[in-house]
Amino acid sequence: MIDFKNRVAVVTGAGGGLGKQHALLLAELGAAVVVNDLGGAVDGTGAGSAAADEVVATITDSGGAAVAEYSSVATPEGGAAIIQKALDEFGQVDVVINNAGILRDKSFGKISPIEVELVLDVHLRGAFYVSMAAFGHMKQQAYGRIVVTSSASGLFGNFGQTNYGAAKAGLVGLIKVLALEGAKYNIKANAIAPIATTRMTEGLLSGIDGFRDLFAPEQVSPAVAYLASEDCDLTGEIWSVGGGTVSRIFIGLTQGYTKPPGEGPLTVADIENHLSEIRSPEGYIIPDNSSDEFSKIVPKLSS
Ligand SMILES: NC(=O)c1ccc[n+]([C@@H]2O[C@H](COP(=O)([O-])OP(=O)(O)OC[C@H]3O[C@@H](n4cnc5c(N)ncnc54)[C@H](O)[C@@H]3O)[C@@H](O)[C@H]2O)c1
Structure with a gap:
C-alpha cells in the first residue's frame, strides 16, 4: 500500500482544480501538505488566500496535516518561500508537485511579449524556482519526488497556445535532465499531461455530455500520488492522465x-x-x- 506517512509534500496551485485534488489525496494518504496558491483568476490576475485556506481546512477537519502558503511560484523569492514554509512547519520536504498554472491564449500573430512572459514565468520558471529551492534539501536527505504538470498542448500542439505549449514542453526538458542529475540521490522527476474538467478547461470539456464527471480532476491525482511515492522507481517519464486512462507519452x-x-x-x-x-x-x-x-x-x- 502506498502511503506518505512521515512525508512532506508541497503542491503548488493547490487552491482549486487539479492541485486541490492532488493535495487532498496526498493528505489522505498521510502526507503533511503545503497547500500553495496565489488565489488569482485563470489569466493570473488578482490574488487571495481563501482558496488555499479552504483546502487546508478540508484537510485538517478530517484529521490531516496541512498549511496554506500564498506566494506566487513565478519568482525565485516565491519559490524559496514556498519551500521554506514546508521546512518551518514540517521540518523537511520530500515531494514537490509543480501544478500552478495560468492561461493567456492568443494566436501567434496576435500574441504580445507580456503574454509570453507571464505564461513562461508561472509554468516554466515557476517549476524551476520551487524545485530549485527543494533540490538541495532532497539531495541532503537522499530522497525526493518531483512531478511537473505538462500538457498535450506542448507535446502534441494546440491552436492558440504557443506560449503555454512552449512552457509545457519546456517542463519536459526540465524533468529529463533532473531525472539524470537526481538519480544518485534517489530523486525522481516525472511529468504528467492531465486532461480534466476544471475552470481552466471550462467550455472545452465540460460542455460534452458526461465528460464533467468522467474527467473530474480526482481522476488525475492517483497517478500523481504514484509518481510522488517512495514505491515509484520511474524517472524522466511523461504520462497522459485523465478520464480514467493513464498512458505513457514518450520521445x-x-x-x-x-x-x-x-x-x-x-x-x-x-x-x-x-x-x-x-x-x-x-x-x-x-x-x-x-x-x-x-x-x-x-x-x-x-x-
Ligand atoms: N485541466 C486540464 O485539462 C489541464 C490540461 C493540461 C494541463 N493542465 C495544467 O494543470 C495545472 C492545473 O490546472 P487546472 O486545470 O487545475 O486549473 P486551475 O486554474 O483550477 O488551477 C491552477 C491553480 O494555479 C494557481 N496559480 C496560478 N498562478 C499561480 C502562481 N503564480 N503561483 C501559485 N499559484 C498559482 C491558481 O490560483 C489555480 O488555483 C496547470 O498547470 C495547467 O496548465 C491542466
Missing part, C-alpha cells in the same frame, strides 16, 4: 536514414530521396538520455 527516435560510410557527405537530394526512412516509426527507440541517441548512430557508421 522516440526513428531508425532514420544513414548514408553509407564511404559514399560522401549527406546532400539535400539524400534527404528528399529518403524521407520515408527518416520519418518511419518502424523500429524506433526511446533514448534514456542524449548519449543513448549517439550510441545508436556510432555502430551504423562503422558497419
Whole structure:
C-alpha cells in the first residue's frame, strides 16, 4: 500500500482544480501538505488566500496535516518561500508537485511579449524556482519526488497556445535532465499531461455530455500520488492522465536514414530521396538520455 506517512509534500496551485485534488489525496494518504496558491483568476490576475485556506481546512477537519502558503511560484523569492514554509512547519520536504498554472491564449500573430512572459514565468520558471529551492534539501536527505504538470498542448500542439505549449514542453526538458542529475540521490522527476474538467478547461470539456464527471480532476491525482511515492522507481517519464486512462507519452527516435560510410557527405537530394526512412516509426527507440541517441548512430557508421 502506498502511503506518505512521515512525508512532506508541497503542491503548488493547490487552491482549486487539479492541485486541490492532488493535495487532498496526498493528505489522505498521510502526507503533511503545503497547500500553495496565489488565489488569482485563470489569466493570473488578482490574488487571495481563501482558496488555499479552504483546502487546508478540508484537510485538517478530517484529521490531516496541512498549511496554506500564498506566494506566487513565478519568482525565485516565491519559490524559496514556498519551500521554506514546508521546512518551518514540517521540518523537511520530500515531494514537490509543480501544478500552478495560468492561461493567456492568443494566436501567434496576435500574441504580445507580456503574454509570453507571464505564461513562461508561472509554468516554466515557476517549476524551476520551487524545485530549485527543494533540490538541495532532497539531495541532503537522499530522497525526493518531483512531478511537473505538462500538457498535450506542448507535446502534441494546440491552436492558440504557443506560449503555454512552449512552457509545457519546456517542463519536459526540465524533468529529463533532473531525472539524470537526481538519480544518485534517489530523486525522481516525472511529468504528467492531465486532461480534466476544471475552470481552466471550462467550455472545452465540460460542455460534452458526461465528460464533467468522467474527467473530474480526482481522476488525475492517483497517478500523481504514484509518481510522488517512495514505491515509484520511474524517472524522466511523461504520462497522459485523465478520464480514467493513464498512458505513457514518450520521445522516440526513428531508425532514420544513414548514408553509407564511404559514399560522401549527406546532400539535400539524400534527404528528399529518403524521407520515408527518416520519418518511419518502424523500429524506433526511446533514448534514456542524449548519449543513448549517439550510441545508436556510432555502430551504423562503422558497419
Ligand atoms: N485541466 C486540464 O485539462 C489541464 C490540461 C493540461 C494541463 N493542465 C495544467 O494543470 C495545472 C492545473 O490546472 P487546472 O486545470 O487545475 O486549473 P486551475 O486554474 O483550477 O488551477 C491552477 C491553480 O494555479 C494557481 N496559480 C496560478 N498562478 C499561480 C502562481 N503564480 N503561483 C501559485 N499559484 C498559482 C491558481 O490560483 C489555480 O488555483 C496547470 O498547470 C495547467 O496548465 C491542466
